């Protein structure tokens with residue numbers, strides 16, 4: 001039984017592919033580019049197609065039993081508008097089970113959520129809260145200056161390890177029993193950016209600083225870094241309007257996987273080398289500053 005993973009080359013999807021492969025499943029992985037298809041891990045059946053152009057997906061869906069579908073596409077993570085066509089094609093191809101990555105109200109305003117809910121598929125919506133890997137966006141600054149400077153310093157998020165999200169998706173797709181559910185996936189605690197910087201400092205043995213910025217200071221810094229004005233406005237607006245629910249810890253990982261979610265400290269330990277330059281690498285625990 002073949003499982004089609006979309007978003008397979010991304011931060012989350014590569015872990016979904018990994019998990020399914022390790023579980024001995026037959027995995028087909030979608031990408032838009034032949035070069036990425038050629039670079040898929042051994043044992044994966046690559047498929048080339050574009051979710052925004054459903055006619056390119058027929059071969060990818062042929063003979064598939066279950067699908068993991070991302071709910072946003074492109075560089076700007078725009079909501080997927082072709083959900084109804086993709087859902088109909090999946091049903092026609094004999095797909096039985098689907099997980100759909102969705103934020104908030106199951107993408108109801110773009111038609112994806114409604115199409116999936118109205119389909120005959122065994123559907124489960126997966127809503128991950130803030131991948132821990134998002135902190136890799138700090139890696140350049142940490143390597144260069146040992147400092148993270150950000151606005152909205154008091155915001156807390158129950159960030160989730162993307163490997164846990166992948167484990168939840170793989171379990172739902174292969175074991176069943178989650179039809180008609182919406183799983184909000186979080187880590188075990190709600191942390192501020194400063195908490196995360198402190199955890200990275202402990203994992204790397206480096207002396208790192210977190211500096212809180214006002215909106216104006218953030219604007220100036222990002223302009224100096226060459227960010228476009230729309231990007232700056234998007235980030236500030238996003239942080240100003242993040243719902244309080246992103247700080248709520250859910251029992252999803254424990255319930256679906258029967259084990260506690262990974263902590264940010266564990267994530268930082270697993271990725272510590274990404275926060276060093278080679279010349280900063282020293283013995284574990286040795287202060288490099």
Ligand SMILES: NC(=O)c1ccc[n+]([C@@H]2O[C@H](COP(=O)([O-])OP(=O)(O)OC[C@H]3O[C@@H](n4cnc5c(N)ncnc54)[C@H](OP(=O)(O)O)[C@@H]3O)[C@@H](O)[C@H]2O)c1
Pocket residue numbers: 006007008009010011012013030031032033036049050051052070071072073074075077101103127128129130131134
């Ligand atoms: N970052 C977070 O905290 C967070 C939280 C909740 C939900 N999400 C959602 O989770 C999803 C995965 O995030 P990520 O960080 O893993 O993504 P990512 O690393 O940015 O990778 C994006 C993936 O989507 C694929 N893709 C993009 N547009 C596509 C299209 N038109 N047709 C087919 N495939 C397309 C890319 O495939 P190719 O480039 O190989 O074609 C790539 O595999 C996104 O939809 C995101 O909105 C993210």
